[in-house]
Amino acid sequence: MIVAILGAGPAGMSCANACLSFGLKPVVIERGDHLGGAQRSNFHPNLWMLGFPGETGEQMTTRLAAHYRELPVTTHYRAEVTRVAASGDGFLLTLAGAEGVRTLSVQAIVLATGTRPRATPALERFAAECPRAIIGPLSDSIRDDIRDTDVLILGGGDNALDHALFLAERGNRAVVCTRARFSARKPFIATCRARGDIELREHCARPELGHGNERVTAAWANEQRAFDWLLVMYGYLPNTDVLAAFDPAIRPALSAGGYLHVDAWQRSGVPGIYAAGDITDTPQPSVPTAMAQGLTAARAAERDLVKS
Ligand SMILES: Cc1cc2nc3c(=O)[nH]c(=O)nc-3n(C[C@H](O)[C@H](O)[C@H](O)COP(=O)(O)OP(=O)(O)OC[C@H]3O[C@@H](n4cnc5c(N)ncnc54)[C@H](O)[C@@H]3O)c2cc1C
Incomplete structure (x- = not known):
């Protein structure tokens, strides 16, 4: 019984x-070309894994x-699933990637493709033009080089304030703007508020952005500032x-928030298709x-395949 697992993050590897x-x-x-998913470049001490403090x-x-x-597991890197069709007692997957195009006959599929950073189309365009604009967490390649900068x-969640603290502890100054109230955990907000090198702005309109001379300019109604x-x-x-690669008859349903809806057994509602991790x-x-x-x-x- 072959199980195709899409994604080699913690959910897929487990x-x-x-x-x-x-x-x-x-x-x-x-x-991608790597194992580990979203945590691969997270330099913050893990908060949730008991037994490995720090x-x-x-x-x-x-x-x-x-x-x-x-483990004796076949892993196809840099591979995309381009079609999934029902076939006999399972599914036929078409894969395209570094190893060319091939088909794979499987009895079950586990979707474990996780998440990606969110941005508006305008910010995505800006980041594509401006190397000083980064969508999502700081990458491991540049994070240690950011010193004494503005x-x-x-953003107003845990990740925004976590990064503000990380940067401030390394001699940088951070202005954090959120359009409503900060939704980060209360201890994060209190720690940031207590620091002179972090400015928290709630109910802050998104600034007009520009760039040049290796700096990003941000213009609000009454203020213009330059940042590194x-x-x-x-x-x-x-x-x-x-x-989109799944034939419509076997395409699992999404929740109102766009996540894959599963039951307590991680079943998607389509027999033989399961999901695990952040995609759910x-x-x-x-x-x-x-x-x-x-x-x-x-x-x-x-339970579904072997014992039925
Ligand atoms: C900044 C940040 C900090 C966090 N801090 C913590 C923490 O301290 N402690 C903690 O426990 N958790 C933390 N998390 C959450 C944790 O990273 C996730 O819950 C966890 O990584 C989810 O694992 P996953 O396997 O579901 O998804 P991911 O880790 O996102 O892995 C998904 C994998 O699927 C691949 N993929 C995507 N699309 C496809 C596709 N179409 N086909 C094939 N492969 C695909 C991706 O390349 C990736 O390798 C943090 C997350 C972030 C973003």
Whole structure:
């Protein structure tokens, strides 16, 4: 019984590991060229994984990926699923990528494609033109080089304030603007408010942006300022684009918020199709949650396929 797992983040890797325990054969299809998903470049100490205090997301990913690499799992990197059709007792997947175009016959599919940073089309265009504008978390390649700079952060959640603190602790100054109220955890807000190098602006209109001379200019109604960096931290969107490849009769339904809706067994409602991790409408996205859901999806597949 072959289970195709889309995505090699914590949910996908955990699902593959569990499939082996349940006697299923996992085949992992990863769009990128790496294991680990969103935590791969997270340099903040992980908050939710009990037993590894102080461990950063990067370190956690290294640990999980090292174990995963030891498993007898086929992993297709830089591969896209371009079509999924019902076929006999399962599905026929068409894959395109570094290894060319191929088909794969499987009995079950687990969607574990996670999320990507959200931005407006205008901000995406701006970031494409301006190398000093970054959508989503700071990448590992530049984060340590940002010292003694002025940073404008758009967003009001945990990630926005987490980055403001990280940057301020390294001698930078941050202005954080949110259009409504800050939705970050209260301790984050209090810590940021207590610092002279972080300015929190609530009910702040989105500024007119420009760039030149390696600086970003931001103009509000009564003020214009120049910054060295712009970070856009508007949260995340589920990676459900792959569903366009599914024939309509077997395309799982999305929740009102655009996430993949699943039951407690991670079943999507389409027999043989499951989902795990941040692509689902899970109340607390995290690595432990994603890993537990990957495990549950494997268990559900085993129960549905092997015992029926
Ligand atoms: C800035 C930030 C900080 C966080 N801090 C913490 C923390 O401290 N502790 C914690 O536990 N959690 C934290 N999280 C949450 C945690 O990262 C996620 O809950 C977890 O990574 C979800 O795992 P996942 O496998 O569902 O998705 P992801 O980690 O997003 O992995 C999805 C994988 O699927 C791949 N993919 C996408 N589309 C396709 C496709 N069409 N086909 C094939 N592959 C595809 C992606 O390339 C990626 O490798 C944080 C998240 C962010 C963004």
